[in-house]
Amino acid sequence: MLEVDFTKCFPGFxxxxxxxxxxxxxxxxxxSGAGKTTVLRCIAGLERPERGYIRNNGITLFSDAEGVFVPPRRRKxxxxxxxxxxxxxxNVKKNIFYGVYADDENTGPLYKKLIDTLKIExxxxxxxxxxxGGEKQRVALAxxxxxxxxxxxxxxxxxALDERMRQQLQQELQTLQRLWNIPIIMxxxxxxxxxxxxxxxxxxxxENEN
Structure with a gap:
């Protein structure tokens, strides 16, 4: 379970x-400008809120009360x-493998599953x-x-995708969510x-500040 309760402050709001x-x-x-991307960036650890907490599966990623801030690379x-x-x-393959540890012996089956599911083999x-654009989106997801x-x-x-490609990728994303059983925030x-x-x-x- 993901638990989010935080405030990120900017000048004036x-x-x-x-x-x-x-x-x-x-x-x-x-x-636009409501703060949706800010919420994602705080969860990812790219922004640090002023107060509150973020917890995933019982693990604290951020808490001002506890003085905890897990850096992005450790948040998985x-x-x-x-x-x-x-x-x-x-190329596409090198992009997909970027950030994967070279000694991870399980990358082969996972890589094959992803390129099959996303139809980018x-x-x-x-x-x-x-x-x-649609192909880049699939590679970014992989x-x-x-x-x-x-x-x-x-x-x-x-x-940025046309209607046909958008619907196709929406279906693929729902399939991936069921396969991986992880929270997805869009x-x-x-x-x-x-x-x-x-x-x-x-x-x-x-929230505007008076």
Missing amino acids: SVTSSFTMNNKILALLGP IGYVVQEYALFPHM HLVERDIKHLS RALMIRPQMLLLDESFS VTHSLQEAKIMADQIIFVDK
């Missing part, structure tokens, strides 16, 4: 998030940003610059899952997408 979730799909919904969280953040000088030797994350965060990951502007994808919807808005 703050972002507060409080929710619990099991191993399902949760959608963060809200207008897969994070896919809107721009995918793939390395253009690497034919792309593994291709350069990133030769991929479509890389995020290759580290065996305990949680997956998706920041507007489908916004940021979206679309209430329709949230209703289709998510088991739980949280509305996010910033």
Whole structure:
């Protein structure tokens, strides 16, 4: 279970998030600038809240009261940003394996399962610059899952895709969630997408300070 209750402060406003979730799909919904990405970045450890706590499966990732802040690399969280953040000088396979320990003997079966599930086996030797938006999205998902994350965060990951590709990837993501049985948090502007994808919807808005 993921337990979140924190406040992140900025000049003139703050972002507060409080929710619990099991191993399902949760959608963060809200207008641009509301703080949805901030919530993801705090959970991932890329931002540090001023107060509150974040716990996953009973393990404290952040707590101001306890003085705990686990760095991002130790949180075992897969994070896919809107721009995918793939390395253009690497091919697909090298991108997927980025961040995986070389002595991990179980990477072979996992790699095969991911490229089969995401239908990218034919792309593994291709350069990133030769991929479509949908193909880049699949590669980014594979890389995020290759580290065996305990949680997956998706920041507007489908916004640049056409309707057909968006629906296809939504179905694949739901399949992956069932296979991996991990919590997935997705940021979206679309209430329709949230209703289709998510088991739980949280509305996010910033709090202005007077």
